[in-house]
Amino acid sequence: xxxxxxxxxxxxxxxxxxxxxxxxxxxxxxxxxxxxxxxxxxxxxxxxxxxxxxxxxxxxxxxxxxxxxxxxxxxxxxxxxxxxxxxxxxxxxxxxxxxxxxxxxxxxxxxxxxxxxxxxxxxxxxxxxxxxxxxxxxxxxxxxxxxxxxxxxxxxxxxxxxxxxxxxxxxxxxxxxxxxxxxxxxxxxxxxxxxxxxxxxxxxxxxxxxxxxxxxxxxxxxxxxxxxxxxxxxxxxxxxxxxxxxxxxxxxxxxxxxxxxxxxxxxxxxxxxxxxxxxxxxxxxxxxxxxxxxxxxxxxxxxxxxxxxxxxxxxxxxxxxxxxxxxxxxxxxxxxxxxxxxxxxxxxxxxxxxxxxxxxxx
Amino acid sequence: xxxxxxxxxxxxxxxxxxxxxxxxxxxxxxxxxxxxxxxxxxxxxxxxxxxxxxxxxxxxxxxxxxxxxxxxxxxxxxxxxxxxxxxxxxxxxxxxxxxxxxxxxxxxxxxxxxxxxxxxxxxxxxxxxxxxxxxxxxxxxxxxxxxxxxxxxxxxxxxxxxxxxxxxxxxxxxxxxxxxxxxxxxxxxxxxxxxxxxxxxxxxxxxxxxxxxxxxxxxxxxxxxxxxxxxxxxxxxxxxxxxxxxxxxxxxxxxxxxxxxxxxxxxxxxxxxxxxxxxxxxxxxxxxxxxxxxxxxxxxxxxxxxxxxxxxxxxxxxxxxxxxxxxxxxxxxxxxxxxxxxxxxxxxxxxxxxxxxxxxxx
Numbered sequence: 136x137x138x139x140x141x142x143x144x145x146x147x148x149x150x151x152x153x154x155x156x157x158x159x160x161x162x163x164x165x166x167x168x169x170x171x172x173x174x175x176x177x178x179x180x181x182x183x184x185x186x187x188x189x190x191x192x193x194x195x196x197x198x199x200x201x202x203x204x205x206x207x208x209x210x211x212x213x214x215x216x217x218x219x220x221x222x223x224x225x226x227x228x229x230x231x232x233x234x235x236x237x238x239x240x241x242x243x244x245x246x247x248x249x250x251x252x253x254x255x256x257x258x259x260x261x262x263x264x265x266x267x268x269x270x271x272x273x274x275x276x277x278x279x280x281x282x283x284x285x286x287x288x289x290x291x292x293x294x295x296x297x298x299x300x301x302x303x304x305x306x307x308x309x310x311x312x313x314x315x316x317x318x319x320x321x322x323x324x325x326x327x328x329x330x331x332x333x334x335x336x337x338x339x340x341x342x343x344x345x346x347x348x349x350x351x352x353x354x355x356x357x358x359x360x361x362x363x364x365x366x367x368x369x370x371x372x373x374x375x376x377x378x379x380x381x382x383x384x385x386x387x388x389x390x391x392x393x394x395x396x397x398x399x400x401x402x403x404x405x406x407x408x409x410x411x412x413x414x415x416x417x418x419x420x421x422x423x424x425x426x427x428x429x430x431x432x433x434x435x436x437x438x439x440x441x442x443x444x445x446x447x448x449x450x451x452x453x454x455x456x457x458x459x460x461x462x463x464x465x466x467x468x469x470x471x472x473x474x475x476x477x478x479x480x481x482x483x484x485x486x487x488x489x490x491x492x493x494x495x496x497x
Numbered sequence: 498x499x500x501x502x503x504x505x506x507x508x509x510x511x512x513x514x515x516x517x518x519x520x521x522x523x524x525x526x527x528x529x530x531x532x533x534x535x536x537x538x539x540x541x542x543x544x545x546x547x548x549x550x551x552x553x554x555x556x557x558x559x560x561x562x563x564x565x566x567x568x569x570x571x572x573x574x575x576x577x578x579x580x581x582x583x584x585x586x587x588x589x590x591x592x593x594x595x596x597x598x599x600x601x602x603x604x605x606x607x608x609x610x611x612x613x614x615x616x617x618x619x620x621x622x623x624x625x626x627x628x629x630x631x632x633x634x635x636x637x638x639x640x641x642x643x644x645x646x647x648x649x650x651x652x653x654x655x656x657x658x659x660x661x662x663x664x665x666x667x668x669x670x671x672x673x674x675x676x677x678x679x680x681x682x683x684x685x686x687x688x689x690x691x692x693x694x695x696x697x698x699x700x701x702x703x704x705x706x707x708x709x710x711x712x713x714x715x716x717x718x719x720x721x722x723x724x725x726x727x728x729x730x731x732x733x734x735x736x737x738x739x740x741x742x743x744x745x746x747x748x749x750x751x752x753x754x755x756x757x758x759x760x761x762x763x764x765x766x767x768x769x770x771x772x773x774x775x776x777x778x779x780x781x782x783x784x785x786x787x788x789x790x791x792x793x794x795x796x797x798x799x800x801x802x803x804x805x806x807x808x809x810x811x812x813x814x815x816x817x818x819x820x821x822x823x824x825x826x827x828x829x830x831x832x833x834x835x836x837x838x839x840x841x842x843x844x845x846x847x848x849x850x851x852x853x854x855x856x857x858x859x
Contacts, residue, residue, distance in 0.1 A: 255707050267833070267858065275705055304704070314702035317694060322713045324765075325691050327772025328745050329684060332738060334775045340676035341778050342666070343637060345617050347716045349779060351684045354709040355772035363766050367756055374753035376694060381750060383690050384743055391736035394729055403686075404725050410689025410717035413696045416703045417711060440812030442821070447809055450802030459804075459823040471631065496629065 140165040141294035147172070147197035147223070149212060151182035154228050154254065155203035156266030159187030161299050164268050170195050174204075182263040196220075199291055201252075202227040206364040210238035217244050224291040226252045230315060231368035232279045232308035246283035250292040251308055253277040253315070254301060261358070269300065276301035279308045316372035323354055323362060324377065330355035383409075428457050429481035431474045432496040433488060445472065445493065452487045454480045471496055502527040503656035509534070509559035509585070511574060513544035516590050516616065517565035518628030521549030523661050526630050532557050536566075544625040558582075561653055563614075564589040568726040572600035579606050586653040588614045592677060593730035594641045594670035608645035612654040613670060615639040615677070616663060623720065631662065638663035641670045678734035685716055685724060686739065692717035745771075790819050791843035793836045794858040795850060807834060807855065814849045816842045833858055 145168040148155045152173075159169045159182060169188030173179040183190060200216045200223045202209060209229040216225045217239075225248055229235055232251040239249060256274040276296035280289045289305075296303040306314070330352040333341055366373055387406050390399035435441045442461075449456060458475040476484055485495055507530040510517045514535075521531045521544060531550030535541035545552060562578045562585045564571060571591040578587045579601075587610055591597055594613040601611060618636040638658035642651045651667075658665040668676070692714040695703055728735055749768050752761035797803045804823075811818060820837035838846055847857055 255705055257707070269833075274707075277705065304701075306701070306705075310700070310702075311705075313699070314705045317698055317702055318706045318710045321694065322691060322710050324749060324768065325687060326709075326713050327769050328742055328749065329687050330773075330775030331745060331768060331771035332679060332683065332742055332775065333778045334771055336679055336778065337675070338672070339666075339668075340672075340679055342780060343617055343639065343668075343673075343676045344680045344779050345619070345636075347688075348680045348684050350712045350715050351688050352772070352776050352779065353712050356776045357769075359766055359769035359773065362769050363762060366753065366765055367762065370753040370756040374750050377746065377750045377753070380690055380694055381743070381746055383693060384739065384746070387686060387690065388736050388739045388743060391728065391732040391739070394732040400725060400729065403728055404721055406686065406693060407689050407719075407721035407724050409693035409696055410714070411692075411719075411721060413692030413694065414714050414718045416695045416698065417706050417714065418704060438817065440809075442818055443805065443808035443810070443812035445805075446807070447802075447805035450805035455800065456804055456823065459821070461818070461821045 140167045140298050142167050142291075142298050143198050144168040145170060145195060145197045146188075146295070147191060147195060147200045147216075147220070148188060148203060149173075149200065149216065150203035151178050151187065151263050152203060153257065153261045153263070153265050154270075155201065156182045156185060156187045156263040157256075157268065157270035158201055158203070158299060160185065160266055160268040161271065163188055165298055167298070170197065178263055182266065185263060185266060187263070187266060197223050199223060199295060200225045201295070205361065206231060206235075206368055210235045210242070213249060214239055214242045214244045217248060221245075224248050224250065224288045226250045226292045226295070228252050228254055229368075230319070230365045232277075232311045234368040236279070236281055236308045240281075246281050247285040248288050249281070250284055250288050251277075251279035251281075251311075252292060252296070253279070253311060254296070254299075256301075261361075271296075272300035274301050275304045277311050278303050278305050279311050280305065281308070312369050312372050316369055316376050320366060320369055320373045321376045321380065323357060324366070324373065325380070326352055326355040327357075428475035429478040431476060431481060431484055431488075433472045433474065434494040434496050435472055442472070448488070448491055448493075449474070449484070452484060454484045502529045502660050504529050504653075504660050505560050506530040507532060507557060507559045508550075508657070509553060509557060509562045509578075509582070510550060510565060511535075511562065511578065512565035513540050513549065513625050514565060515619065515623045515625070515627050516632075517563065518544045518547060518549045518625040519618075519630065519632035520563055520565070520661060522547065522628055522630040523633065525550055527660055529660070532559065540625055544628070547625060547628060549625070549628060559585050561585060561657060562587045563657070567723065568593060568597075568730055572597045572604070575611060576601055576604045576606045579610060583607075586610050586612065586650045588612045588654045588657070590614050590616055591730075592681070592727045594639075594673045596730040598641070598643055598670050602643075608643050609647040610650050611643070612646055612650050613639075613641035613643075613673075614654060614658070615641070615673060616658070616661070618663075623723075633658075634662035636663050637666045639673050640665050640667050641673050642667065643670070674731050674734050678731055678738050682728060682731055682735045683738045683742065685719060686728070686735065687742070688714055688717040689719075790837035791840040793838060793843060793846055793850075795834045795836065796856040796858050797834055804834070810850070810853055810855075811836070811846070814846060816846045 147170050148159050149172045151171050162169050170191040171188040172191040202212050204212050206229045209227045213227050254271050254276045256271045293303045390402040456474050460473040509532050510521050511534050513533050524531050532553040533550040534553040564574050566574050568591045571589045575589050616633050616638045618633045655665045752764040818836050822835040
């Protein structure tokens with residue numbers, strides 16, 4: 136890490152969960168001084184042990200404060216920090232932005248030093264123990280400045296986002312909340328409602344589940360206590376998107392119930408085709424990254440040492456693996472290793488591996 | 498592969514798309530004689546070139562015929578094959594079973610030799626070029642025998658499923674169609690309707706998309722022409738599940754629209770919690786496999802040879818990797834390798850790796 140930090144520090148992080156710990160880990164690696172505070176002493180100790188920063192003390196003079204507490208207490212903690220540290224810029228990472236800003240405005244907080252943030256990153260597992268320094272790399276970091284926010288405060292938070300490897304994205308609180316209703320909150324509820332249908336499933340019906348069901352319901356395993364806070368804070372925007380969804384759903388149901396009537400097939404087809412068009416609008420993971428890699432699938436025998444032998448030889452060939460996946464079937468004598476490499480080296484990798492006796496799949 | 502086949506062959510495959518080609522590849526590898534037919538000469542040639550079998554000829558005397566054509570022509574092709582090959586057992590792979598059986602009954606086909614199949618396997622990409630011999634390994638293979646089906650016919654198709662590495666699952670056509678409405682057809686429509694909301698998204702809203710949106714809408718990219726056939730053939734079952742979904746959705750929308758009213762929070766919470774319980778009912782990928790593995794995350798430097806060094810040492814330690822995943826951030830100097838191993842060897846792997854200088858992540 137020869138990179139130097141844009142952020143001056145010290146950075147004070149309030150709340151050492153997944154996001155707070157990850158921010159602390161990344162900044163500490165860059166040599167920025169980080170202090171941590173958490174309502175739970177055990178949680179705080181864990182984050183400090185992981186290297187996310189030092190324990191906060193009353194003599195700290197932070198230049199930036201990042202509030203990483205649950206959404207329902209975010210505004211009050213931000214207000215408290217603004218008052219306690221009159222020279223610091225304060226930001227938060229709550230998933231809904233207009234409500235926090237509204238509460239701070241109502242509380243007469245010093246809004247010139249407040250900038251709302253929402254890093255578009257997370258993991259299914261929460262807590263300090265899931266923190267990772269690279270959590271934000273390549274992800275959008277929403278920066279919502281209010282009318283009262285000083286330009287200097289915005290650039291402090293932009294520098295923070297850049298230090299964490301994120302792409303800062305300036306969006307107003309209202310625009311942000313409208314966007315996340317569509318791309319995050321509605322998918323969460325739809326996934327939950329879909330998975331809820333399985334609760335009363337008869338007999339072995341669920342044993343026929345395939346990857347489609349697993350993908351569409353993965354986020355239905357999310358924490359209800361966190362999500363009820365998020366959905367409450369953005370209820371109007373979420374309801375608005377869901378009503379359009381409901382209208383489409385209703386015509387599809389009507390068409391299925393009278394599938395032989397004129398127009399029914401067309402209605403269902405239109406829904407499927409609109410789904411195709413909608414998916415096309417989603418940008419690839421990390422921008423255009425996935426599309427940019429070529430996939431090479433290698434068959435390997437399912438025994439210790441085979442992966443080592445493969446990757447050793449890939450190293451000898453001199454090709455860097457950007458991503459990889461092992462597909463392994465319990466009863467099969469072979470596994471399939473999916474290697475993702477830059478397209479420029481794909482042909483070389485395939486021919487070199489084949490000449491070394493590896494079997495490349497379809 | 499020293500395994501010998503249960504199926505006697507010759508096996509005749511009608512329709513050399515993804516499923517037909519994959520069945521042909523797997524059986525050919527086992528030494529079973531396979532002949533192929535396809536309405537498209539180009540498609541047929543591709544499947545033959547891939548090694549899925551030989552071109553069908555009028556002198557073939559197949560013992561099993563597998564019909565892998567689109568759902569809307571499945572029944573007529575099965576009827577034709579039953580008539581043309583009076584000694585062969587005929588099965589099909591259509592995603593909806595009751596309609597095919599109904600049409601064959603109406604056509605007075607010889608149902609003693611017909612067994613419905615539905616292998617629960619697929620890929621996003623279709624066509625012969627996506628075929629793989631291991632497509633069915635570890636996946637359920639639904640076998641729907643009718644009242645008129647001879648026991649011998651059923652065991653012929655069971656042997657076929659076992660040869661392909663699948664787990665045969667005997668389910669009536671009606672039970673099958675009810676189950677796939679819930680675990681496959683409704684998730685498809687819900688995903689399409691959700692993705693359809695993105696079509697009219699304003700400005701850069703979609704640029705805030707995260708993994709949740711990608712997962713929930715992945716199958717919305719599926720082929721509408723195929724899905725309209727599937728949904729049409731199972732319309733009543735699909736509509737029935739969707740109506741329950743719609744009722745839940747409606748109460749959630751009402752609660753969000755008056756989130757401050759008594760009971761509103763409880764309604765939304767219940768939906769989220771029911772989603773949790775629904776997800777828990779889904780068996781892990783390949784049975785209970787995923788849950789059975791312990792995860793060990795190793796940090797590695799992002800340069801050629803590092804993966805080789807790691808897996809070489811894992812081989813020396815003598816531990817078998819069941820699944821693995823590489824998480825790699827474009828600009829980060831390190832990558833995280835997630836190793837999945839049997840819980841019994843987790844502690845040994847961690848301590849041996851650490852003593853060799855590898856960094857294990859939280």
